[in-house]
Amino acid sequence: MEEIVNKVAQSGLLTLDLEDYYPQEETVVFDLKQYLFMEMILKEKDFRAALQGLDWEQYRNKNVAITCSADAVVPFWAYMLVMTYLEPVANYAAFGSKDEIFKTQFMKRLNAIDMTVYEDKRVVVKGCGDKGAGEAAYVEITRLLRPVAKSIMYGEPCSTVPIFKKK
Numbered sequence: 001m002e003e004i005v006n007k008v009a010q011s012g013l014l015t016l017d018l019e020d021y022y023p024q025e026e027t028v029v030f031d032l033k034q035y036l037f038m039e040m041i042l043k044e045k046d047f048r049a050a051l052q053g054l055d056w057e058q059y060r061n062k063n064v065a066i067t068c069s070a071d072a073v074v075p076f077w078a079y080m081l082v083m084t085y086l087e088p089v090a091n092y093a094a095f096g097s098k099d100e101i102f103k104t105q106f107m108k109r110l111n112a113i114d115m116t117v118y119e120d121k122r123v124v125v126k127g128c129g130d131k132g133a134g135e136a137a138y139v140e141i142t143r144l145l146r147p148v149a150k151s152i153m154y155g156e157p158c159s160t161v162p163i164f165k166k167k
Contacts, residue, residue, distance in 0.1 A: 013157050014118060017126040018133035018141060021113070023105040025063050025091045027098050030082060032068040039070045042078055056085050064093040065101040103136055110140050119148045125163075127155045 035050050037043050064086050068074050079095055086093040094101055125141055138154075145152050146164055153160035 012122055013124050013153075014121050015124045015126055015157060016118070016141065016145075018110070018137050019126075021106065021109040021137075022133075023063060023102060023109060025061060025105070027063040027065065027102050027105075028059065029065045029067060029098050030059070030086065030093075032066075032074055032078060032082065033070040033072070036068075036070055036072055036074075040072045042072070042074055047078060048081070051081060051085055054085070056089050059086055059093075060089045061091050063101050063105055064090045065098045066093060066095045067097060103134070106133075106137060107140055110137060110144065113144065115144055115148045118145055120150045122151045122153070123149045124153045124155065124157050124160055127161075 032042075033039050035042070035047050037046065066079055066082055066086070083093060092101070092105060094104065096104070123145055125138065125145075142152060142163065149164070150166050151162070152164040154163055155161050
């Protein structure tokens with residue numbers, strides 16, 4: 001009986017799964033709309049009182065998107081004030097949508113990868129997954145890998161699309 005040889009395992013390919021770098025913290029929204037008078041006007045005294053009375057622990061270790069969904073003119077200092085409360089408890093907080101905050105954190109995690117692991121290696125960036133990494137993540141990982149990897153491929157080790165090869 002002939003021995004079965006795993007050619008993929010012998011190929012020296014390193015697989016990089018972008019889903020391994022998904023932010024693990026929950027991302028939530030802090031909407032200033034609910035703190036506006038008639039959802040249109042910011043009254044400083046009422047706004048400050050509302051923020052002081054809020055249980056900020058609900059944001060502990062979460063990523064927070066600070067926004068205002070109302071079509072209102074909100075002074076910049078209001079967002080700054082919210083951040084002073086969030087900064088000590090949240091994992092990360094910034095102005096933007098929930099998707100923007102998630103993407104920012106995802107990019108941070110990708111940029112923290114030790115690229116020396118992939119130096120002069122043949123790398124397959126996994127293409128299929130349950131969550132879907134999105135175009136920005138694939139562009140970013142290519143930017144990070146290109147200076148160090150011997151070659152970059154997309155897909156699965158048994159079926160890849162060549163992306164880059166050092167000459």
